[in-house]
Amino acid sequence: MQELLQSLLVGASLLLIAEGILPFLAxxxxxxxxxxxxxxxxxxxxxxxxxxxxxxxxLLYFIRS
Numbered sequence: 001m002q003e004l005l006q007s008l009l010v011g012a013s014l015l016l017i018a019e020g021i022l023p024f025l026a027x028x029x030x031x032x033x034x035x036x037x038x039x040x041x042x043x044x045x046x047x048x049x050x051x052x053x054x055x056x057x058x059l060l061y062f063i064r065s
Contacts, residue, residue: 023030037045 022033040048
């Protein structure tokens with residue numbers, strides 16, 4: 001159980017680092033992307049979220065096997 005918690009915390013940490021790169025390096029581009037995301041429909045955002053989760057699961061499968 002301890003190993004699972006540690007792995008989840010490492011994953012969350014890496015996610016925060018990855019998400020912070022673009023706003024740190026190119027805040028104008030990040031702001032433009034966020035503006036477009038806010039203007040997108042719920043369906044488009046759901047599709048993007050589903051594709052992102054699927055790719056994450058596939059990547060996790062290959063890493064763990």
